[in-house]
Amino acid sequence: MFAVSKETADERVAVRTQALTKVFRGFRAVDSVNLEVREGTVHALVGPNGAGKTTLFNLLTGFLAPTSGTITVFEEDVTGRPPEQIARRGVARSFQITSLFDSMTSREHVELALQGPTRQGFRFWRSEKLLGRNQVRVDELLGQVGLTPLADKPVGLLAYGQKRALELSLALALDPPVMLLDEPTAGMGTEDVDRTIELVRRIAAGRTVVLVDHNMHVVGSLADRVTVLQQGKVLAEGDYDEVRNDERVITAYLGEADHA
């Protein structure tokens, strides 16, 4: 058996930023960030509150236009492109919990999400065959996130962790090569956190994941590579152990604890 080294397998760069900068009325929320996310890896972005992580996500998905710098997706320049175009290049983010409809079931949410990328609109009834094919996929997606037993319950009746699982399945419905997850375990208890770690691990099989999370247990369990941001700038980068033992990183987090 040949051992394929991860280095070789992950040579392609999924997402690259060069000198990426976002200025809000004079405030540099993202400041000259050079990021290289290799294909097939889980790449974590960490850093104290206000470090610029979510802003960076908004830039990567086209929800914000950069002030300067460039973004490439699989080496194609997507700088300044609108969200739909970047999504079409394969970059998707997990849906926000606020975008769920309480009266609709999980199954209905996933059905809708599946119609999005195929541009079937609401006219799925036109094709029985397509509907049948979609149902298999719907069941698969609900099963992947452990929602099969709750599939036909109105979402308003689901627990917090279950709603977050549904969000992940909606993002998975797009089957994106690159998935951005912003704090998938925020507000969760230990049990839900561990379940989500397993879930993200499954999601990450065969795709690239960029993950923001404040929970270092989550980052340590999942991340192949970690970039630490502070005040919009890259403070450190490496694997989890390298970054965790970096003096500058320790100081940055201690500083945060002082102000908490």
Ligand SMILES: Nc1ncnc2c1ncn2[C@@H]1O[C@H](COP(=O)(O)OP(=O)(O)OP(=O)(O)O)[C@@H](O)[C@H]1O
């Ligand atoms: N639309 C905006 N207009 C002005 N300032 C903004 C805007 N969005 C973000 N900021 C500022 O940019 C900085 C970075 O915010 P961002 O939300 O990216 O941080 P974060 O690293 O995601 O923090 P957290 O860990 O708390 O989620 C903050 O100081 C924030 O107040």
Ligand SMILES: [Mg+2]
């Ligand atoms: Mg944030």
